Amino acid sequence: MKIDAENTNFNLRHLRAIHAIWAEGSFARAADRLGVVPSALTETVRQIEEIAGGSLFDRRSRPPVPTPLGLDFLKDTAPLLDALDQSLTRLRAQARGLHGALRLGAAPSAITPLIAPAIARFRAEHPQVILTLHDDVAETLATMVADGRLDLAVAGRARSSPDLVQTEIAADPFGLACRADHPLARKRAPVRLADIDPQELIHLGTETGSSRLLAAHPGLPETLKTGPLRSHSTIAQLCLVRAGIGVALLPRNAVGLFNDPGIVFVPVSDLVLERKLYLLSPARRALSPTAERFRALFLG
16 A cells, blocks of 8 residues: 555555554554564554654653554554455455355246256355345346346256356246136147147247247147237236236246146147247356355255
8 A cells, every 4th residue: 555656665564553553552552463473563653753854652661652643643644554354354255255246147946946046045044145136037137147237047048148157947848828727728638739729828928038949839729829819028928928818838837937836837738839038147247245145055
């Protein structure tokens, strides 16, 4: 630490030395506290007194007491040293992942089965971390991880990007989301794609990963790939299903998003399709210690 161009020899070692003497009331005890020999401490004080142009301690008294010059300087610099020590404490805590902030993203259907349990375990270990969860579609989450607005995210596969690492963590099958009293939900025989009325099928927006999987699936009839009922999100889709407006082809975890007994997942025997979930992490920057802790906990 340099004070100005004229005092280039003054540093933090000098400041800690005189404050240790002030706190301990003894050169010997201060030297022991700092882990140096008394002669080295005496030389350090001599150096700062030479820079100051006057004595900082009255060595005639026992214990040595600060001179008026030294006392003024000690009082002036005490807040500076305290603030520096607090900053170093926070820095070390952040490096150990004990403090700081964690910004996570998740597809809504990944929150309850995957993200929420991991958050609960993480917060039990690191309660002082400020944790923010952002829910959105995979492409938006991928962009936010790539540009640094999120540390990590869990979502369906996004388009390939050199700024992103996508690690597969789970998969769940597609089926039919129905209201519990819907005829297809009460049907005893296995439901097939031919049983689904295209006019009551609620479709997701084309920007979602689930909609792209369905659109690209060769086993899905063209009549079930698009239609007049559409929603922007899975949440809106399930709200319409719950209201009895129609049915929807969705991954099993998405159907259970609300944990609502009024909405049921009905397997479709001739629809062989899975939605895979990925942990999205940055490829071109290192994770913070806090994010690294969460990632290890989540994957472990």
